[in-house]
Structure formats: C-alpha cells, structure tokens
Amino acid sequence: MENKPTSGSLSSKHGQGQLYAQQSAINLSSTYNDTKIFLLPRDPAWCYAYWEVSVDKKDELVRKYGDNSLYNLWLRVYDVTSLDFDGTNAHRYFDIKINSEAINWYINVPQTNRSWCVDLGIKLSEEKFITIARSNIVVMPRYGVSALTDEQWAVLQREFERLLELSGVQMIGRSSFDIAKLMKERWEELLAISQIHGLISSGFVSSFKKEQKGQEKNFYLVADTELIVYGETMPNAKLIIQNEEYKLSSDGRFSLRMGLPDGVKEIPIKAISEDGTMEREIKFTVTRKTEWNEGSK
Amino acid sequence: MPQGYWCLVLHNHLPYVRHPEYEDFLEEDWFYEAMSETYIPILNIMENLLKDGIDFRITMSLTPPLCNMMADKLLQDRYYNKLSKLIELSEKEVWRLKDREPFYTTAKMYEQNFKICMRVYEKYNRNILSAYKNLQDSGKLEIITCNATHGFLPLMSNDRVRRAQIRMAVKDYNTKFGRNPRGIWLAECAYTYGVDKILKENEIQFFFIEAHGILYGEPRPRYGVFAPVYTPSGVAVFARDMETAHQVWSADVGYPGDPDYREFYRDIGYDTEYEYIKPYLHQDGVRRNIGIKYYRVTGRVGLDKKEPYNVHWAMEKAASHAGNFMFNREHQIRYLRNIFDREPIVVSMYDAELYGHWWYEGPKFLDYLFRKIHYDQDIFKTILPTEYLQMYSRNQIQNPSASSWGDKGYFEVWLNGTNDWIYRHLHKCEELMCAAVDRFNKDNIDQLTQRVLNQLSRELLLAQSSDWAFIMTTGTMVEYAQKRTRDHISNFQTLYYQLIENRIDHGFLNWLEYKNNIFPDIDYKIYL
Numbered sequence: 001m002e003n004k005p006t007s008g009s010l011s012s013k014h015g016q017g018q019l020y021a022q023q024s025a026i027n028l029s030s031t032y033n034d035t036k037i038f039l040l041p042r043d044p045a046w047c048y049a050y051w052e053v054s055v056d057k058k059d060e061l062v063r064k065y066g067d068n069s070l071y072n073l074w075l076r077v078y079d080v081t082s083l084d085f086d087g088t089n090a091h092r093y094f095d096i097k098i099n100s101e102a103i104n105w106y107i108n109v110p111q112t113n114r115s116w117c118v119d120l121g122i123k124l125s126e127e128k129f130i131t132i133a134r135s136n137i138v139v140m141p142r143y144g145v146s147a148l149t150d151e152q153w154a155v156l157q158r159e160f161e162r163l164l165e166l167s168g169v170q171m172i173g174r175s176s177f178d179i180a181k182l183m184k185e186r187w188e189e190l191l192a193i194s195q196i197h198g199l200i201s202s203g204f205v206s207s208f209k210k211e212q213k214g215q216e217k218n219f220y221l222v223a224d225t226e227l228i229v230y231g232e233t234m235p236n237a238k239l240i241i242q243n244e245e246y247k248l249s250s251d252g253r254f255s256l257r258m259g260l261p262d263g264v265k266e267i268p269i270k271a272i273s274e275d276g277t278m279e280r281e282i283k284f285t286v287t288r289k290t291e292w293n294e295g296s297k
Numbered sequence: 298m299p300q301g302y303w304c305l306v307l308h309n310h311l312p313y314v315r316h317p318e319y320e321d322f323l324e325e326d327w328f329y330e331a332m333s334e335t336y337i338p339i340l341n342i343m344e345n346l347l348k349d350g351i352d353f354r355i356t357m358s359l360t361p362p363l364c365n366m367m368a369d370k371l372l373q374d375r376y377y378n379k380l381s382k383l384i385e386l387s388e389k390e391v392w393r394l395k396d397r398e399p400f401y402t403t404a405k406m407y408e409q410n411f412k413i414c415m416r417v418y419e420k421y422n423r424n425i426l427s428a429y430k431n432l433q434d435s436g437k438l439e440i441i442t443c444n445a446t447h448g449f450l451p452l453m454s455n456d457r458v459r460r461a462q463i464r465m466a467v468k469d470y471n472t473k474f475g476r477n478p479r480g481i482w483l484a485e486c487a488y489t490y491g492v493d494k495i496l497k498e499n500e501i502q503f504f505f506i507e508a509h510g511i512l513y514g515e516p517r518p519r520y521g522v523f524a525p526v527y528t529p530s531g532v533a534v535f536a537r538d539m540e541t542a543h544q545v546w547s548a549d550v551g552y553p554g555d556p557d558y559r560e561f562y563r564d565i566g567y568d569t570e571y572e573y574i575k576p577y578l579h580q581d582g583v584r585r586n587i588g589i590k591y592y593r594v595t596g597r598v599g600l601d602k603k604e605p606y607n608v609h610w611a612m613e614k615a616a617s618h619a620g621n622f623m624f625n626r627e628h629q630i631r632y633l634r635n636i637f638d639r640e641p642i643v644v645s646m647y648d649a650e651l652y653g654h655w656w657y658e659g660p661k662f663l664d665y666l667f668r669k670i671h672y673d674q675d676i677f678k679t680i681l682p683t684e685y686l687q688m689y690s691r692n693q694i695q696n697p698s699a700s701s702w703g704d705k706g707y708f709e710v711w712l713n714g715t716n717d718w719i720y721r722h723l724h725k726c727e728e729l730m731c732a733a734v735d736r737f738n739k740d741n742i743d744q745l746t747q748r749v750l751n752q753l754s755r756e757l758l759l760a761q762s763s764d765w766a767f768i769m770t771t772g773t774m775v776e777y778a779q780k781r782t783r784d785h786i787s788n789f790q791t792l793y794y795q796l797i798e799n800r801i802d803h804g805f806l807n808w809l810e811y812k813n814n815i816f817p818d819i820d821y822k823i824y825l
Binding site: 027028032034038040041042043044046048050052103104139140141142143144145146148149150152153154155159160162163164166167168169171172183184186187189190226243244246256257258259261263 | 393397451452454489490508509512513514515516517518519520521522523536538539540542543561562567568570571572573584597599600601632633636655693694695698699700705706707708709712713717720721722724725771772773783786787
C-alpha cells in the first residue's frame, strides 16, 4: 500500500530517513498510567477537565471499595476563590456524576469571576467522598466590567459607559476576525451560489491526506472529470478555441485538456486558413452534472 | 501638536512548515504565497515610504517560526525556484493575453509584481530578515517577537514551559535582530494570569491584548482601550480598537469585499488548459491555485458570473478606502481628545496575511494610507508603542482579564471537541521535559545528552504551536495538523525513553535534527 503524501516523493538524500518517516506513530498511547486530573479554563462559564487512573490505583480502589466502585465516579467541583484550599475549606462545591468510560468533561460553573478546583472521586454516600485525584486551581477569565474603580484614575459612571461603547464593548466576542475562518466562510458561500460544483479550487487539500487510506472511519472517495478536445486542421492554419489561439503541432493536430465545472459549457473551435480567406467552425456544448451520495452498507 | 495617535500592528506568522524529506510539499506553499503576496510587497512599500521621506510608524511581529523559515537555506532556495517559475508563467500570460484587454493589463501587473519580488529578494541575498532589520534601525518600524512557536500560553500546564516559550523567543530575536525585543505579540493575544511576570523577567516592556482584556480588567480602565495600562509587574499593555478592526474585517461593511477588488477564488490553476498549466502545478498534477487571478469580486454572484478584474478601478478603490479610513480616524481621535485629558492612542491589530494574500490590494491600501496621513491632515500621527510610553510613562495599573482575540474572545477555538485530546499528550511531554532537564542538567553533561535535550525541546515547542489546534477547529487541512501534533509528540516520547533507558538511536536523533531543525542554537536550559 502506498504510504506517501499526494504531493511528493520522499527524497532519498537522507539514507534512513524514509524508514524513520514511515515509522512515526499514527496513534498515541491512550494512557500514561498516571493518576491525575487536570483543569483548563475555556471561557468565563466553562472549564475542561481530563483525567486518568493508573492500573494499580484502579486495583486498589476495587480492593477497598468493591467491584462497582469504578462505575461510581464523580467530579466534585469546589469554589476556592481567594483561598488556600486544603480540601475542606471551599466556599461551596457541587458534584457531577460521570460515566465510567469518560476521560474528560466540560464543566459549566454556576458563577463567573471565581476560581475552581476539581476532585475526581468515588461517592460512597452523601457524606463519604473518596478523592482519587485533585486538580490544579483555575482562576477563570473575567466576564463583565469590574466594579472596582481606581481613585487616582476615577471616571464618572456615565462617562465610563460612553467610553465602553467607544471601545467596542458591544462587539466583544461577537466578531471573529481570523483569515482562515473568513476565507472558509466566503468559499462556502461562493459554492452555495455558484453554478460550479465539484472538487475545485478550495485549495484545502492536505499533503498528508493519503496516509489515512484504509482507515474505515475516514473512508472517502475523490473523483473529478475534465474535458479533452482534440482534432486536426491544416498545419499552417490558425486555431482558435474559446476565443483563444492555440498552437498546432507540426502535422496540424491539436489536443487540449480543460477544466470542466458543473453546468453548461460551450466550446467553439475555429480554424482560419493561413491567408485568412477560409474558416471552419465546430462547436461543442457539454453539460456536467455531479450527484453525491453518501451511505453505508 | 497632534490630537492623538494611531498605532498599526501587523502580526506576521506562519507555523513552521519545512519538509526536507520531500522534494515537493503542498503546505510549504503557505510560506511561498505569503512571501510573494504579503511579506515582500509590504517590505517594498515600507522601503519606498522611507525613500520618499514619508514619516510613518509600523509595529510588526515577526514570529520566531516565520523568522526561522525566512532564514532557512532550503526554503530560501525553494522559494527562489517557485518565484522564478511564477515569473516565467506570468511572461507567458502576457503573451497569451496580448490582444485581450482588460486581461492583458492584469497579466502585466502580475508580471511586474513578481519581478519586483524577485528584485527585492535578490537584493537581500534571499534573506529578507536583513531588510526588516534595516527598517527597524531607521526608527520607522518596531519589530516585536512572539512566543517561540506561537504556543498557546493559557492552555499549557505550567509556568516553566510558558517561560521557555518566551526565553527562546527572546534569544532567537537577539540572533536575528541584534538586540533584545522591546515588545511581544502573545500568540492569539492569549493572556492568562502570571504571563506578565514572565515577560517582565525577560525585560519585555509591552504586549497587546484583545479589547475586553482591558475593559474587563480590574480595576476599571480610565481610558478604555485608548491608553495603555501597566500590569502589577510593570509591563505595559495595549488593547485593540474594535472600530478599526471591524472596518477592515467585517464581512458586510469591510473593505476587502468590495466588488472592484480581486476575487481570490478564480485562479488560472483551474481556468486554463491543462497542458499549459501543468508545469506550474505540484508533482501530483492536481489543479490548484497558482496565484494569478483575472476576476474581481463583482458582488454576491457565483464563480461563473465574476467579471474581469480592472487594475485601475481596484487601485482607485484602494486609494478611496485609504481616504475613508483616515477620515474616520481623524473623527475618532478628535472626539476622544475632547473627552480625555491626554492624547489617545488607537491601536489597530491585524494578521499581516490579510494584506495581500487575502485582500490583494491591501498593501497598496497601506501605502496610500501612510502617504495621505503624512500629507493630507494634522489631526493625528502614527506612533510606536515605545514612543507613546516615553510620552506618557505614568499609566493606570490594572490586572487585565485572561482573554484571546479568537472567536468568542476566550480559549474555545483552541479547546473544543475537535482538539481537546491534544492537551493530555502535550501536558505529559511538558512534564517529562522538565523532569529530563532536572535530571540530566549537570556541569559535566556529555554532548550527546545535550543534543537529545535540545531536540526534545524542539519537538515539544513544535508540538505546542497553537496553529495545529486552530486548524483542527477550522476544519480545513485537518489531517496535516493532526499528523504534525502526533508526530512531534511521538518523536518527543520516543526520544525521551531512549534517553532515560540509555539506548539513544543516533540515526533517529540525526534524522530529527535534520528534519525538525527550528532554532539552530536552541539550548534546553530555557526549561531550567
């Protein structure tokens, strides 16, 4: 099976390179056999936790708390704002039941501008929570204008509101200004309103695409069609196809391959004699229609 | 005395894409296209402004990955070949379209533009970094650095690895530009608590943040986004002005969507006869964008209904948009000056690649804009952040909010269902990196161990590039981003266990050093 990218062959300059290049792992190990939980902020209202429990730790839990303990996993989310958190002094906490296969979770926190810490654990009863691992503390990104004002840099409320407006507070988070997104959106819009469909011009094809071949999940079909126009005339004639002049080969033959988008395409072919006195024209009208079907058997 | 200041910041960045193991590689085109359409044209414009005595100021981040690509011999030579082919094709185009106006004028424009690129490129012996350095030395341009591999600081696991991103950036800047960077562009403007301390340690004086970084900061900002603040550790922060962002970016009212401007998606890679274009395609012969386009945006019409591009109309439009932009700044700055007790600063931040690559007339717009600002008005002046801080050294002290300039303003673009799987692996590598450095960094460390630690640093830094998570979210070229992430993580872990288990495969190490060669003078001590 071919195992190289679409656009190139491995250069042979670097002896063993080819070997190493093909060795590179496709799948990373799914576990590092650690026992830990880590918390990341996503925005003022959400954080993301991922975790894993080592084989030894799992054995220990089963030994101590029974076979079902691994099906009784919970996240305990503590509000630890401005605290030196010791596991008991949180302002409050709430629990989330997680399914036993989960290895990560998006957590919606009930209040903005707070700090959070999460325990992964087993809940034996309302009172008895066994912590397996404790996360780092996350100070959430702020949401909303601060209530604190600075004496040295005081500003009147009304003036401040006007300033916020001038600063574009109403546009926060609403507009994304990144090229990749903009370009993709425009491309999709163009596709939607164009007569032209098919695999043209997006330019979004990766060199590495082919490596995924054979993986069922990424099963795909790529196909396109183009048009070949050919013929012959007097070797010294002038040949014009779609208003453009083309060179004839020395025996008067011609052959050219053109892009063929969906829709109707007219291809007028005209030959004019060398002295300009005679003309012959042939016109093709070609229709392309692409249908897409997805399914599984 | 002007009533206020306008500060333009262009963020120049591409991820480190360099594949010596292939003769021909698609994703390297990102670099080649940006060279021809953005970097060299803007460089050329700045040089002409300087030559013509126009007083202008531009702040530019040139990220370490981009600088390393610009300085790389292999990519320099490959770009030279690409550009030579484009010149050859553009000459053929001029001939092909000789009787067909307005296509002919457009073809002449491409020929001329590519030849200007080549002239600039050759003038600097294929290394345009020296051109930027000259401009910086003239005082008109301030080059700032960026996280070493555009790593997304808020989603890293600890401050040691965040610090390494900044230390490496400073060191690399120093080798490229002969002094320390005064400012930094935090990748994706992503700021989180404590980053300012790391910047301070590295003697960085200022950075940039999204508008709500300051608007939501504590305490309330006295001047909104129109003056810098100092973080508690004493680093200055400038926030983005949303009005100017919107004016250029917005899909509805933004300049680049004007009907007279060039349509990006009609390219001769698709529009011309196959045998004719084939020599200019990649080795696989698949039709792709070449970079020569003859149609204009026209309006909200399908690709088949686009009308021919008219160079003169487009240039006139760029000039009129420049006039409009300047007029709006005069109005905005005059208004702000009236309600403030000092001159405001309006900071406009853009991805540089917007200008030229996407908005083809963008560099020309900038050219017209700086000339007009110089000659046609005296309400405001352009300025560098350091100049503003010299004028106003006393600023409010504030704790900015964690934020980014990505969609929705925080970290979701880099942390969602398409890419959240990467963090457990990245964090593991971060942990192992610190452990390896702690264990092996001794006075008598042997050369082989040093090389391994250095290559581990490169692999980790490359794996951390925010570009991969970003691409996974946008959903295009995803395979490449996933593979790059997996490859660097896998390289890191393979090499790490070879080191720990004392069975280093020299061939593998050589191969990685050859292939992933960013930061030739890297030193693993950035992790100490």
